[in-house]
Structure formats: structure tokens, C-alpha cells
Amino acid sequence: MNKSQKKTLEANDIHVDFGGIKALGGVTLTLNSGDVLGLIGPNGAGKTTMVNVLSGFQKPKPGWVKVDGEDVSTLSARKMAQVGIARSFQAARLFRGLTVLQNLVIAGLGIGMSSKAATKQARDILDWMGYRGGHDRQCSALPYSDERRISIARALALQPSFALLDEPASGMNEEECEHLMETIVNIPKHFGCGVMLIEHNMQVIMGVCNRIHVLDGGKSLAEGTPEEVKKDPNVLRAYLGEKNTRDDAVI
């Protein structure tokens, strides 16, 4: 399932407003296959809206999204998945009545694999993730952290060029976070895709991303390597406030 050729997902000057309230006011970013790009920002910065735009749930107005130079801004979420943009959701949204394996098999069938091939792929991905909770376990009975991991696995089963992960670590304990970080770091190597990670947990972001894009109030505030972003005065101000009064912040 390695995709050797480089692919690029570009978003240019994305604007979204909800009835006069600006959610995004001109965000530009690029995600390359092989990259792990972190998308961070305070609450209400527009992170999830940005993921919604990139995955076709929200149409930018104005602004465009291109995959390898081809404009995909007007595609539906379903078509976006077909051109190789897969996402996981904050609320994992697994099919709770189905087994872990079936949740992944569905994705394989969806991209046209035979039932047998889809099942094999599903088992491979679960093994690769080190998931030992039982392939035939019904998803309604999964612990929270497994739910998150399976939803990532399911996004990967679509063999995407780009995987957008929306807060995969939320609610996980330290040990589970460690494990998740290891998984995310290895996604580009193993699947050849680019990963975009939205996350509040700075330890996870700093640990796995090679680039970080910071949003604040619907605008791009900074982009760079973790070290650059950590030192950026604008970022510090957005996160810590003008006078560094909130020293419990996690950068």
C-alpha cells in the first residue's frame, strides 16, 4: 500500500463565514505526502472548520483546495474521500453495531477491493497498529482510546494520500498517548501518505510533527518546525496572553 509518488494538498486563501461570523479569514497551507503537519491554535481558532474544508464538508468562499494542482474545492465529502483525502472525526463515529474488523473492511470495499482483500488489509492494518483488543469485538464495547485508534485505522484503510486526524489523542492517558504518537509518526513511512494532525495535546504535537501551522481567530499566525513555532513571539502571545499570566499553558 505504499504510494511512491509525491502528492501535494494545497489550500489557498480559505475563507469561511457562518452568517457573518468569520470562522476562517484567509488561511493558506500545504500538506505534502510524507509530512506530519500539526494544525494548532486556541479554541475557536478555526481548526475543525479547516479540516471540514479540506475534507469537503465545508465549501470555502472564497478560496480553493487543490490536490496535485487539480481544483477539488467544489467536490462533496464523498468525492474528496475518493480523491484520497480521508479523515477521522472528533467523535470517532465508528459503526457501533459492527465489529472492529468490519469497520475497516467497509473502507476497503468502498475503494473497490474484494471482500477477501479488504479483510486481509484490515487485519494487516490492525496488526501494524499493534491492536490486540480482538478483531471480532463489537465496537459498542470498545474502550474510548481503542475507539480513537480504530477510527484512525479505518481512515487508513481507505488508502488515502492524505489523512486528516481530528484530535485523536483527546481523552487518552499518557501511556496511550505515547503509543498513539508512535503510530502517527510511522503512518507516512508505512502508508506513504501525508498526515495532518489537529491536537490540543502539545506533547503529542511537538513529538510527532515535522511542521506546525498555527491558527488564531481564523487566520494563519505562524508556520514552521516545532522549534521555530515554540519560539515565535506571536504564537506565545496567542497561547499565553500578553503578560504571560497563564503559565499553565502547555507550550
Next chain:
Amino acid sequence: MTYFIQVLIDAISLGSLYALVALAIGLVFGVMRLINFAQADYITIGAYSLVIPTASITPPLLLGALPAVAMVISVVAVVTVLALLTERLAFRPLRSSDPTTLLISSFAVSYFLQSLIILVHGGRPKTVSIGDSLTGAVEMLGVRIPGVQLLTMAVALTLLICLVLFLKKTPMGVQLRAAAEDFQMARLLGVPANKVIAIAFAISGLLGGTISLLFVVQTGTLDIKIGMMPTVYAFFATVIGGIGSLPGAVLGGYIVGIISVLLQSYLPEEMRAFRDAGVFSLVILILLMRPQGLLATKASKERV
């Protein structure tokens, strides 16, 4: 004691029928948020396809004249094609509209089909006798079980098992369940929407055809409202069970059927006319205690 066992068999037999109709309604609701009241008319048309359209109240047989196996297959085929046609012509163009529009259109389809039957067959109830050999009773352990009820239970059980196997074991069945649980997510993962919906309708047609046959064998009458009561009961069953949940629909079907028969058998003679009132009060009670139904799903929550 034997009376109780006989009542119980009655109850399970009726419950099985309702469970089948409820399953049909639940499947279609699951994949397209449509409460399909035309399900009643699928059943009715299946029943009327047994006879030649005439004004007579004892009409000559049409599909009913075929040998048993051919008759079953042809009636089920007629109803399945009908269900697929209504999906293609009436419901698919409205698929992305809101549930209210879909509900209204299902009423429209239902009235259209009813009027069509009146136009073709006339509005008077008719008698038809098929499956006479089944009217005899089988005696087991001192309990007399009418053949029709044995047949109903056997057919319902077989269909339920087949459906469960289809839904659990086949790729298409798994996709159907995924779509019934979270249609948007399923589409996102590439589940073919049109195919899944068509299959849900085909199954509802298949169940509808079978139910119409079981009904006619039981009652020996044709009436334009023949499908109405089981569908209304089945609709309540799906609501009690937790709308969108397929096991819930089956459970609800059995609850409604069993309670209905128990009331019929154990209410004092002069109160039996209020059987339906009793069943429906119970529905209200259950919903007051568990508004989301007994086996709730996340079907009602729809967010990105």
C-alpha cells in the same frame, strides 16, 4: 395450562408477523430516514395479485392458481418489483430532502397504490381461499396448533435467520448495516448508496410479499386495508424498539404482537374491543419511560 400454551403460540405467531414488518420498516428507515407507510400497500397488493381483477366478491384465482412454490415466488417477485419501483420513482429523487418531505411522499405513494387497487379490483372485500391444507391443526403434547400458525412461525423464523446471516456475514449485509447506522459516514467510506437503498427496499418487498401470503392464508379475505393494521403495529414496534435499531424492531414486533394477543385472550369479554387501545397505551407508557426506545441507536443524532 394448555389454554395458556395455546395463547402463547398465538402470541408468538402474531409477534413473528409484526417482527417481519417492523424489520422491513426499520431497514428502510435506517438507510434513508424514511418511514415508509407504503409498506402497508406492498402487503395489500401482494394479496390482491392472487386474484383476477373482477367486480366479483369471490374472484377467480390469478397467481393463486399456480402451484404452491410458483405462487410464493411470483407473489414475492411482484411485491419486490413494486417496492423497487416506488423507491426508484418516488423516493430516490427525494433522497436528500428532509424526513418530513419523505414521510409525506410515503403517504402519497400509499394513497396512490390504494386508489389503484380500488380502480382495478373494486373496493369491496373479497374472499379467497388458498392453502386450504393448512387450515387443519397439528396436535402436539395435548396442545392443538393450527397449521397456519406453525407455518407463520416457521417462515418468520427462517426469514429472520436468513436476514441475520445476510446482514452479519455478507459484505453487502455489513455495508447495509453500516449505512443503516450512519448513512453519511458509510457514504464517506465509499458504500454505494443507491445499491444499498435498493437492497433495503428489495428486502422490504420480499418481506411484504411473504407477509401478504401468510395473511391471506390466515384470514381468507382480501381488503384494501389488509396491510394497514400490521404496518401500523409494526411502526409502533420499531418506535418501541428504538427506531433505526434492527434488533430493536424485531424485539418491538414480538412485544406488540404478544401483548395484543394476551389482551385479546385475557381481557373480560366486554372489554376485548378495547384491545388496540390497551396496546397503544402501553406504547405510550414505554415511550414515556424510554423516549429513545428500548434499544436506542445514535440514529437521531446527526452531526459532522
